[in-house]
Amino acid sequence: MITPREIEDRFEEAALTLKRLPNPPGSGARGYGRSWPDYVHEARHAYGYEEARMRVIPNPREIQRMEEALEWLALIGGDSEQAIIDNRRIVWMRAEGHRWKQICRAVGCVRSTAWRRWTAALVTIANRLNKQRKTSRRPHSAKTSGDARGAKRDGEAAKGPP
Known part of the structure; x- marks a missing residue:
């Protein structure tokens, strides 16, 4: 049985995973600009003397859990279309760690x-x-045919294989 606290934790994990996904520069939509790479103005920046940034890319299982949590946002309802959008926004912003x-x-x-909308959504x-x-x-009961029941009543099934 899933509790609202577990739902909250999964949304926080999903927000962190989404933040950790690789999004290299230039992968988005291109607007006005140039196609040339950025010009290096100082020699110390040309050879990698700035501080190294390490990025941990999420594994496929984390991405799958994130996608599952994002699908849960569709389960949130409301009185109107705007209320549904606002409730989903509240849940996601809270998962990202925004202040109230x-x-x-x-x-x-x-x-x-x-807070009441967030709690109700969870x-x-x-x-x-x-x-x-x-x-x-819930197990689906297998229905037996009328012939099998009739054979058991006649005693044919009790004899076993020939």
Whole structure:
């Protein structure tokens, strides 16, 4: 059974994984600009004398978990289309680690309302996921045909193989 706290942790993990994905310069949409590489103005920058930056790229399992958590955002509902968008924004901004003040400015509500919407969204996701798990675990009973039942009644099945 999934709890809202586990949902919150998975969203935080997904936000961190998304931040760690490689996004090299020039991989986005190209606007106005030039196709030439940047010119190096100082010799000390040309040979790698600046501080090295290390980036840990997420493994495929982390990316899969992130994609699953991003699909959970579709489970969040609301009264109107704008409320659904705002609720999803609250959940994702909180997962990225934004403060409540920033979230309230982005969504346009007070802190208590934002917290209540965030909590309700996490509970909704947990309830829907738990409901999906229950329906997927329910065994499907195999129906037997009428001929097999009739054969057992006649005693043919009790004899065994010839």
